Amino acid sequence: MRLGTKRLAAVIASATLSIAALAGCSSSDKAAESGTSGGSTNEEPAGGDEAKGSGNNSITFLPKNLGNPYFDASYKGIQAAAESFGASTEEVGPAEATADSQVSYINTATQQGVGSLIVSANDKAAICDALVEAKDAGVKVVTFDSDTNPECRDIFISQADAEGIAKAQIDIVSEEIGDTGQIAILSAAANATNQNEWIELMKKELEANHPNIELVEVVYGDDDDQTSFDKTAGLLQTYPELKGIVSPTTVGIAAAARYLSTSEYKGKVALTGLGTPNQMRDYVEDGTVIEFALWNPEELGYLAAFAADALMNGSITGAEGDTFSAGDLGDYEVGKDGVVLLGDPYRFNKDNIGDFDF
Secondary structure (H helix, E strand, O other): OOOOOOOHHHHHOOOOOOOOOOOOOOHHHHHHHHOOOOOOOOOOOOOHHHOOOOOOOOEEEEOOOOOOHHHHHHHHHHHHHHHHHOOOEEEOOOOOOOOOOOHHHHHHHHHHOOOEEEEOOOOOOOOHHHHHHHHHOOOEEEEEOOOOOHHHOOEEEEOOOHHHHHHHHHHHHHHHOOOOEEEEEEEOOOOOHHHHHHHHHHHHHHHHHOOOEEEEEEEEOOOOHHHHHHHHHHHHHHOOOEEEEEEOOHHHHHHHHHHHHOOOOOOOOEEEEEOOHHHHHHHHHOOOOOEEEEOOHHHHHHHHHHHHHHHHOOOOOOOOOOEEEOHHHOEEEOOHHHEEEOOOOEEEEOOOHHHOOO
């Protein structure tokens, strides 16, 4: 894994929710090299006396759902970080990203006495009680990618400043449609914390700086490829004057690009959002997509793991002003409400996409 320096370099060094294979060694290969657990399961894990955990510096990774290449990349970053500071890792999670589907896994990790949990929340509030119980039992809780309420975790690792993420996507679509016309948003799940925050900020950006762009509808593909594909088709049928689609989810943008690439709308309807270079490369090269944005999900996981380690070893508590080292990414400071910022989003296009492999 290539890791860059802090901020922009951190985002683009080897350039999380992609639908193409992401670069890097497999979980099993990394586990073999580091002695960490590379296993994943979508079955509810056993608890009680059968549960196993170091009760020390073990890390349990709980993504929104398994089988999502974005989170596969994040886990690679977690494993690489854990290898460097000698922690064991395990990935568990549900097959589908529903609001309360993560609760049983949190409860089991608490029973196991793991050192830390790294969680991307499917719902801002639904898992909070379980996370508070975990914290009360001594588990260090790091959220990343999608946050919970601040009182339910120790630290949140944010991909980038929320305003910056929202603005980058609106900037791109406005440039491509001449700053006028109808656009729609294809989101993930309706209760996804990060998606909803970005959408609200996109609306504010449109109102403040793009009065001639009309947001006609927000639809939800539930981070499912086929659902997102169908929602794209529905938008284009419902709004024949639609000029652009913004999809702030890597599953959604890839599904929308797949639909547009073989339709009469290719080259006529602008598509942007958040994607990864490997999943979007063909669509950029064939002109379906001009430009999109993202951070590096592998580095996001890497940073989350170092934050978990700093919490476990007591060098930080998650208080504002705390600082810690994140290996190859450099030093980071904990901000207000326990938020740590990875860096700025990066814009990928035909001129630079060949430089990245994730």
